[in-house]
Amino acid sequence: MGKALEGLKVLDLTQFEAGTTSTILLGFLGADVIKVENPATGDAGRFAFSEKRDEGIDSFYFIFLNANKKSVTLNLKSEKGKELFKEMVKKADVVVNNFAVGTMEGLGIGYDVLKEVNPKIIYAAVTGFGTYGPYKDYPCFDIVAQAVGGLMGMTGYPENPPTKVGTGLGDSIAATNLTVGILAALYQREKTGEGQEIEVAMQDSIFNTLRPVYNFYYLMGKQAPERTGNQTKLIAPWNSYKTKDGWVVVGLLTNPLWENLLKAIGRDDCLGDERFADPLSRGTHHEVVDSMIEEWTSKRNKMEAMSYLASRDVPCGAVLDQKELMENQQLKEREMVLEIEHPKRGKHEIIGCPIKLSKSKVDIKSAPLLGENTNEILSSMLNLTDDDLTKLKEEKVI
Amino acid sequence: MGKALEGLKVLDLTQFEAGTTSTILLGFLGADVIKVENPATGDAGRFAFSEKRDEGIDSFYFIFLNANKKSVTLNLKSEKGKELFKEMVKKADVVVNNFAVGTMEGLGIGYDVLKEVNPKIIYAAVTGFGTYGPYKDYPCFDIVAQAVGGLMGMTGYPENPPTKVGTGLGDSIAATNLTVGILAALYQREKTGEGQEIEVAMQDSIFNTLRPVYNFYYLMGKQAPERTGNQTKLIAPWNSYKTKDGWVVVGLLTNPLWENLLKAIGRDDCLGDERFADPLSRGTHHEVVDSMIEEWTSKRNKMEAMSYLASRDVPCGAVLDQKELMENQQLKEREMVLEIEHPKRGKHEIIGCPIKLSKSKVDIKSAPLLGENTNEILSSMLNLTDDDLTKLKEEKVI
Numbered sequence: 193m194g195k196a197l198e199g200l201k202v203l204d205l206t207q208f209e210a211g212t213t214s215t216i217l218l219g220f221l222g223a224d225v226i227k228v229e230n231p232a233t234g235d236a237g238r239f240a241f242s243e244k245r246d247e248g249i250d251s252f253y254f255i256f257l258n259a260n261k262k263s264v265t266l267n268l269k270s271e272k273g274k275e276l277f278k279e280m281v282k283k284a285d286v287v288v289n290n291f292a293v294g295t296m297e298g299l300g301i302g303y304d305v306l307k308e309v310n311p312k313i314i315y316a317a318v319t320g321f322g323t324y325g326p327y328k329d330y331p332c333f334d335i336v337a338q339a340v341g342g343l344m345g346m347t348g349y350p351e352n353p354p355t356k357v358g359t360g361l362g363d364s365i366a367a368t369n370l371t372v373g374i375l376a377a378l379y380q381r382e383k384t385g386e387g388q389e390i391e392v393a394m395q396d397s398i399f400n401t402l403r404p405v406y407n408f409y410y411l412m413g414k415q416a417p418e419r420t421g422n423q424t425k426l427i428a429p430w431n432s433y434k435t436k437d438g439w440v441v442v443g444l445l446t447n448p449l450w451e452n453l454l455k456a457i458g459r460d461d462c463l464g465d466e467r468f469a470d471p472l473s474r475g476t477h478h479e480v481v482d483s484m485i486e487e488w489t490s491k492r493n494k495m496e497a498m499s500y501l502a503s504r505d506v507p508c509g510a511v512l513d514q515k516e517l518m519e520n521q522q523l524k525e526r527e528m529v530l531e532i533e534h535p536k537r538g539k540h541e542i543i544g545c546p547i548k549l550s551k552s553k554v555d556i557k558s559a560p561l562l563g564e565n566t567n568e569i570l571s572s573m574l575n576l577t578d579d580d581l582t583k584l585k586e587e588k589v590i
Numbered sequence: 591m592g593k594a595l596e597g598l599k600v601l602d603l604t605q606f607e608a609g610t611t612s613t614i615l616l617g618f619l620g621a622d623v624i625k626v627e628n629p630a631t632g633d634a635g636r637f638a639f640s641e642k643r644d645e646g647i648d649s650f651y652f653i654f655l656n657a658n659k660k661s662v663t664l665n666l667k668s669e670k671g672k673e674l675f676k677e678m679v680k681k682a683d684v685v686v687n688n689f690a691v692g693t694m695e696g697l698g699i700g701y702d703v704l705k706e707v708n709p710k711i712i713y714a715a716v717t718g719f720g721t722y723g724p725y726k727d728y729p730c731f732d733i734v735a736q737a738v739g740g741l742m743g744m745t746g747y748p749e750n751p752p753t754k755v756g757t758g759l760g761d762s763i764a765a766t767n768l769t770v771g772i773l774a775a776l777y778q779r780e781k782t783g784e785g786q787e788i789e790v791a792m793q794d795s796i797f798n799t800l801r802p803v804y805n806f807y808y809l810m811g812k813q814a815p816e817r818t819g820n821q822t823k824l825i826a827p828w829n830s831y832k833t834k835d836g837w838v839v840v841g842l843l844t845n846p847l848w849e850n851l852l853k854a855i856g857r858d859d860c861l862g863d864e865r866f867a868d869p870l871s872r873g874t875h876h877e878v879v880d881s882m883i884e885e886w887t888s889k890r891n892k893m894e895a896m897s898y899l900a901s902r903d904v905p906c907g908a909v910l911d912q913k914e915l916m917e918n919q920q921l922k923e924r925e926m927v928l929e930i931e932h933p934k935r936g937k938h939e940i941i942g943c944p945i946k947l948s949k950s951k952v953d954i955k956s957a958p959l960l961g962e963n964t965n966e967i968l969s970s971m972l973n974l975t976d977d978d979l980t981k982l983k984e985e986k987v988i
Contacts, residue, residue, distance in 0.1 A: 194782065196774040209802050216801075217767075221774045240843070241805050253805035322946070325923035330900035335820070335828060335841035336907035340896075340920075344830070344839070345911045346756025348746060353830040354837055354909045356820050357755050358744025364799040366944075368766040369615075373945040375773035376594040376619045380950060382780060384592065388949040396926045399915060400944040401762040403614075404607050407639050407651035409912045410938070416911035422733070422754050430733060432742070432751040439752055441742070443733035445638070498738075502728035509734035511752045513743045513814035514807045517797060522738075525723035528794050540808070546764075546798040547771040548720070551786040552778060 195222020196552035200378070201284040203228055203277075204261060205268075207235040209334070209360050210318045210394065211290030212257040213367035218286075218374070219260030220545035220554045226284075226569060227258065227560065228277065231265035231590055234562040248562075249536045255559045256542060259532075263560035264569050265590045268299050272589045277301060278309045279574050286374055290318040293328055303389045313387040314377045318366050322393035332394055337362030341398025346405065349421040366397035427471040428478035429453070432511065433486045435494040439511040442485055442501070445471050449506060456504040457488040527554070534558045566590050593620020594950035598776070599682040601626055601675075602659060603666075605633040607732070607758050608716040608792065609688030610655040611765035616684075616772070617658030618943035618952045624682075624967060625656065625958065626675065629663035629988055632960040646960075647934045653957045654940060657930075661958035662967050663988045666697050670987045675699060676707045677972050684772055688716040691726055701787045711785040712775045716764050720791035730792055735760030739796025744803065747819040764795035825869040826876035827851070830909065831884045833892040837909040840883055840899070843869050847904060854902040855886040925952070932956045964988050 200223040204215045212235070219225040229235050235254060242251035267273040278301070281287060287306060289296055296302045296317070303315040317323075320332020327340075338344050338356045348355025373390035381387060408417050408426070422432045422441070430443040444450060447470065454462050462468060462484070467477045474481050489497050494510040501508035512520060518541050523529045527544045534540065535558070545554040570576045570590070584590045598621040602613045610633070617623040627633050633652060640649035665671040676699070679685060685704060687694055694700045694715070701713040715721075718730020725738075736742045736754045746753025771788035779785060806815050806824070820830045820839070828841040842848060845868065852860050860866060860882070865875045872879050887895050892908040899906035910918060916939050921927045925942045932938065933956070943952040968974045968988070982988040 194778065196778040198778075198781075200777070213801065217770055221770075241809075243809055251805055252808040253802055256801045256804050321920060322924055325920040327900070327920040331842075331847070331903055331905040332907070333841045333843075333905045335839045336905050339830075339837075339839040339907035339909045340918075342910055342912065342915045343755060343757065344837075344909050348753055348756075349750045352747045352750065353820060353832075355746055355753060356830070356839070357741060357759075358746075358817065359741065359799050359803050361755075361759065361799060363802075365763060365766065368763065368770060369945050372615055372619075372766060372769045372773060373947055375770065375777060376945070376950070377947055379598070379773060379776055380592065380594040380596075380947075383596075384949075386949070388947055390948070391946045392944060393924065395920065396924055396944040399921060399926055400941055401757050401759060402912065402915070403611065403654045403941050404651055404761075405757050406654050406912065406941070407649055409916075410650040411639075411641055414913060414916075416913045419756065422751060432737075432754070434751075439737075439742075441733045441737040441754070443731045444729075445731075449729070502725070505729055507729040507731045507734050509730070509737035511737045511742050512740055514740065514800065514804065515812060515814045517740045517800070518807075518812075520738075522719060522723040522725040522793065523797060526720055526791065526794055528797055543798055543801050543804070546790060546794040547767050547774070548789045549771055549775055549778075549786055550788070551782075551784070552774070 193551060193553045196549055197221045197223035200224065200286070202226065202286040202288060203280055203284045205287065205289040205291070207290065208237045209257060209363035210367055211288055212237070213364050214318065214370040215261065215288055216257060216259060217368070217371045217547065221547065221549070221552060225261040227261050227263045228266050229263055229562060231267055231563065231588060238562060250559065250561070255534055255537065258559035259542060260557050261560055262565035262569060263563055264566045265563035267589050268301065270589050272584070272587065274300055276570070276574065276589070281306050281309050281313055283573055284313065285378070286314045286316060288316045292331065293319050293323050307387065311386055312381060314374060314381065314390065315387065316370055316374050316390040318370050318392050318394065320394050322391055322396065334360040334362040337394035337398050341395045342402050343398050346402070346419065348419050350419050354419065362394040362398050365401060366392050366394045369397050423478060425478065426475045428474040428481040429485055431482055433489040435489045435492055435497050438494045440489055440494050440497050440508055441511065442506065442508045444507050450474065452504055453501070453506045456501050456506055457485065459484060530556050532556055532558050535561065563590070591949060591951045594947055595619045595621035598622065598684070600624065600684040600686060601678055601682045603685065603687040603689070605688065606635045607655060607761035608765050609686055610635070611762050612716065612768040613659065613686055614655060614657060615766070615769045615945065619945070619947070619950060623659040624963070625659050625661045626664050627661055627960060629665055629961065629986060636960060648957065648959070653932055653935065656957035657940060658955050659958055660963035660967060661961055662964045663961035665987050666699065668987050670982070670985065672698055674968070674972065674987070679704050679707050679711055681971055682711065683776070684712045684714060686714045690729065691717050691721050705785065709784055710779060712772055712779065712788065713785065714768055714772050714788040716768050716790050716792065718792050720789055720794065732758040732760040735792035735796050739793045740800050741796050744800070744817065746817050748817050752817065760792040760796050763799060764790050764792045767795050821876060821880070823876065824873045826872040826879040827883055829880055831880070831887040833887045833890055833895050836892040838887055838892050838895045838906055839909065840904065840906045842905050848872070850902055851899070851904045854899055854904055855883065857882060928954050930954055930956050933959065961988070
């Protein structure tokens with residue numbers, strides 16, 4: 193079986209999360225993703241979060257974000273390094289980066305330069321706020337994007353501060369959007385023969401996830417709703433419930449699902465009760481609804497509650513922690529949890545590809561060591577000889 | 591200027607959020623997205639959340655999720671409807687749905703059938719848990735995916751329940767992954783001439799966003815970390831801070847950024863202080879760090895604090911609510927907030943496209959009314975006459 197993106201050559205200048213999360217998808221889907229890294233330090237995420245950085249061992253942070261890629265070292269601050277990079281661009285399809293705005297231009301390898309080198313090149317960048325507008329020069333990490341993009345303002349309980357999501361959503365959703373942009377530009381290139389520039393901003397990408405909630409904003413006469421934790425106050429049940437060993441959630445809208453729930457928890461006596469006639473009525477009586485459900489869940493373990501309710505067609509999920517996720521049978525069967533072997537870390541679990549294509553099998557390969565593929569790629573791509581490579585190494589270009 | 595996906599024909603059977611969020615991206619990028627809707631009710635999201643459902647006026651929920659699409663009504667439960675749908679599939683590139691597992695097969699228009707009708711068709715589906723594994727038949731709404739995918743377990747303050755994100759992240763991230771899958775399959779089709787099946791599960795997609803946080807899991811000897819609200823306890827500053835009129839966040843890692851902060855808030859006296867020598871030391875002293883910052887922010891308004899700090903290269907963002915987002919100058923200049931006109935709702939703001947391609951301009955078009963394009967599309971795509979259309983309408987097929 194082939195791979196969807198077989199033959200696609202991606203030069204990956206990304207670091208940390210926002211860019212690497214985009215290119216890992218391209219790698220999973222079969223593209224040849226070549227990380228171009230600084231010979232001294234590599235992608236800033238390689239060692240920054242490693243407890244073994246003194247031994248030069250990559251962090252799990254890096255390993256999780258850079259599976260299915262290759263690594264070439266190249267000093268882009270040296271003239272020779274820039275020159276070699278441009279030679280690589282001539283033979284590549286895509287260049288991706290997530291540097292601060294202006295960094296690529298400062299290095300002399302911005303899109304204006306690279307499109308002269310190869311008019312077919314697709315040049316993609318994730319930044320915090322994009323390349324124009326009043327915030328364009330503002331620095332941005334994930335927590336900033338979650339604040340300014342609107343996610344925090346909608347999340348959490350009113351007695352606490354607006355709450356950030358515990359993972360890098362600003363990075364993750366922007367990265368996935370960038371991958372869409374890259375593939376769309378490739379589609380356009382098939383017809384026009386020309387590359388183009390793509391930019392995705394983290395603020396824009398977080399904001400875009402608010403699309404459906406603007407319904408309530410308009411219903412309330414253009415007012416921002418208060419934060420209400422897990423309960424929406426508008427409909428019920430839509431909340432988290434205590435169990436003997438943790439939490440489950442139940443969320444449903446339609447009456448048939450509500451009836452499934454009542455039967456499952458032995459509350460047939462409430463079938464036909466006017467207070468629960470539709471989602472909004474149930475919302476008005478959400479305290480009764482919630483206590484009825486929690487009375488049932490609190491006597492059970494969370495996995496037991498989930499499988500009992502879900503198998504009776506009630507939308508219910510257990511709140512899983514990171515350890516439980518790694519041991520979750522569903523995620524294992526979906527090949528979302530896999531075991532791989534890293535040359536220095538040994539065997540460990542890793543997260544697989546969330547996009548399943550019937551004709552493009554994903555084989556997970558461990559993230560590359562720094563410069564692992566330098567010689568192989570520079571010799572095959574640029575026809576450099578062993579002597580050339582030795583000299584470049586001496587000159588600290590690679 | 592052209593559009594990236596010009597000429598791409600997408601038959602869109604999606605409803606609510608998870609599917610519609612995928613196809614709206616295709617529409618923004620220039621694909622011809624044709625919603626195929628039940629003549630009686632349409633996409634279940636059209637009226638479900640509309641305060642004017644009795645007047646047949648679409649919800650803002652629907653309007654926000656279905657810009658840049660067309661609408662054809664077709665009763666897929668009737669034999670004639672199925673037949674016409676298959677005729678449309680012969681001339682289409684992509685079919686997308688987010689029905690429960692088995693629904694398409696139950697209607698007789700599963701992939702096994704459609705690939706016989708058109709071997710080039712790309713068939714894409716978002717579901718809660720995918721089509722295999724022990725959870726495959728479990729019902730799933732967004733809150734369930736956030737629980738079972740691991741996002742809730744990582745979000746919120748320890749004194750509160752694991753906390754869901756205030757918007758439909760499970761839908762949104764799964765949808766974006768699906769769009770990646772569709773475009774990758776199109777790329778593969780250019781070479782093989784064949785379509786394929788794509789599936790994306792909400793649980794998988796949420797879980798995939800946890801990729802970077804598994805670093806801490808391994809650092810802690812494969813233990814799930816506790817929820818700690820906005821503070822990570824590992825590094826500082828990385829938290830939310832009170833201002834006179836709301837909240838800002840500050841998050842930074844490197845020492846140069848830390849020094850920028852100290853100078854900006856007039857705490858040059860702490861430059862060189864051993865307690866703050868690196869991110870981890872600052873983490874150990876996060877209470878001191880946090881109170882130092884809050885002392886400064888609490889005397890200022892949030893927008894003032896943000897622009898002051900950010901323009902001094904300190905990653906800082908104001909927590910914006912939905913109203914502030916709609917009025918945000920950056921989002922306006924990025925064309926993420928636009929004004930459009932809906933035939934029944936009049937002028938209103940809408941969220942634009944988060945993916946910016948230099949050679950594919952996005953023109954936002956209002957979501958279609960139910961069946962707005964039925965006649966136009968069935969006559970042009972299937973050569974039906976006015977008489978044919980009248981008859982189909984009488985038979986309640988369209």
